[in-house]
Amino acid sequence: MVSIHQIQAALATIAAALDDATDADPVFLATADKADVLARLEQITARVAELRLRVIASAQDVAEEVSARDVAAWLVAQHRVESPAAHATLRLARELEGRPVVRAGLARGAFSLEHARVILRGLDDLPDDLPAEVLARAEVTLCDLASEHRPKDLRRLASHLLEVVAPEVAEAAEAAAIRRLEETANAKACLSITDQGDGTTRIHGIVPETVGHRLRTYLQAYTQPRVAALEADGRVPPRSRLLAHAFAQLLENTDPTRLPAHGGDATTVVVTMTLDQLRAGLGVAWLEDGTPISTGETRRLACTAGIIPAVLGGNSEPLDLGRTRRLFTPSQRKALALRDKHCRAEGCAVPTTWCDAHHDQPWSHGGHTDLAHGSLLCGHHHRRAHDPTYQTTRLPDGRYRFRRKARALVRASP
Structure with a gap:
């Protein structure tokens, strides 16, 4: 009678x-x-995963039988497994060979395969010069924690593992680990800004965690989590769109005079348009690189952004190079906040900290930057105030009412 291996017998039982x-x-x-x-x-899924990894770790002879580089390459060729996944599995199998406590916990089904990955990463992140008994204690500690916590929480606990198993060296090791992490993050940092050719620009980047946290904090000051401006269909805009609009507001409210000199001059954005276009609100204006923007957007930016509008006469000669003194000062903004309490649009309660200072009378038509001619509007309603497709009405109590114009009226309006 031919005997079969225990693993083969177990698999036959499972299959049956x-x-x-x-x-x-x-x-x-x-x-x-x-x-x-x-x-x-x-539990059974974890136990089967451990058995599979145990067999993979010992299956180099299977690869050699068909002249494959390793068992990962054999899995790709014979069982149509994706190559990155196969090689990651082989690495995990080899790592488990040197971690008997982790392997035993997975074999019992005490935690999942994802927990095992987190444990192995946490142990690998420990300093190389730790005594063997400290490493053994760390492995047992993480395996015990894995049975009580999700992988995400376990990952956070693993980052503070030394404080539990070796508090005498934890502080110095943590400082060194943070330095390594920061160095790696700075080495990975990259940012690309690509015009899409459809009026949008794609911004993609990887920045150190501290930079990301700071940017997120700044953007949250401009988002409106409780009183979000509704979209045309009555829905609250998705978080990603709120953040995109917040990023635009952050740039608009950045003081260009405090930026590094660029080309021998303070960093500025120059917007060019003709005087007739500026007054009539028709046509387009242009940024320095030739990017077109509407004159309505130009007017809106002029309320808050430190831009220089280069207004041209009939022969394209500069008639007026505006100054950022047209912007409301911090003291004026505080006075507007005390007076207005929130966005001045009818029915809008967005707090003043999320609002722009708006010129009631456009500066292109002789408007003044003073309290009598200024109001606070949230970003959504500030765009409406400069949108030619909307009719703006000033109510007796000082609030603004916005109504979409009829199509025929929009075409005929100056």
Whole structure:
């Protein structure tokens, strides 16, 4: 009688049991039984994963049999496994060979395969010069924590592992680890700004975590999490769009006089248009690189952004180079906030900290930067105030009312 290996016998039993359950409908399980089955399936999944990794770690001879580089290459060729996944699995199998406590916990189903990955990463991140007994204690500690925490939480706990297993060296090791992390983050930092050719620009980047946190904090000062301006269909804009608009507001409110000199002069954005276009609100204006923007957008930017509008006469001679003194001062903004309390649009309660200072009378038509001619509007309603497709009405109590114009009226309006 030919004997078979224990692993082969176990797999045959598993396969037969699964065959028996192929047509079984779980809908007939009681609620408590479903919960028990799900828990046991999680445990069995982890145990089978450990068995697979154990076999993979010892299967170099399988690869050599067909002249494959390693068992990962064999899996790709013979079982159509994706190459990155196959090689990642092989690395994990080899790492588990040197971590008997982790392997044993996975084999018992005490935690998932993802937990095991987190544990291995946490152990790899420990200093190389730790005593063997400290490393052994760290492995046991993480395996115990894995049975009580999600992988995400376990990852956070692993970053403070030394404080538990070796507090005497934790502070120095943590400082060194943070320095390495910062150096790596700075080396990975990159940013690209690409015009898409459709009026949009794609910004993609990787920055150090501290930079990302600072940017997120700044943008949150401009977003409106509680009183978000609704879209045309009545829905609250997605968070990603709120952040994009907040980024635009951040740039508009950046003081260009405090930026480094650029080309021998203070960093500025120059917008060019003719005087007739500026007054009539028709046509387009141009940025320095030739990018076109509407005159309505130019007027809106002039309320808050430190731009220089280069207004040209009939022969393209400069008639007026505006100054950023047209912007409301911090003291004026405080006075407007005390007076207005919130956005002055009808029915809008966005707080003043999220509002722009708006010129009631456009500066292109002789408007003044003073309290009598200024109001606070949230970003959404500030855009409406400079949108030619909307009719703006000043109510007796000082609030603004915005209504979309009829199409015929929009075409005829100056």
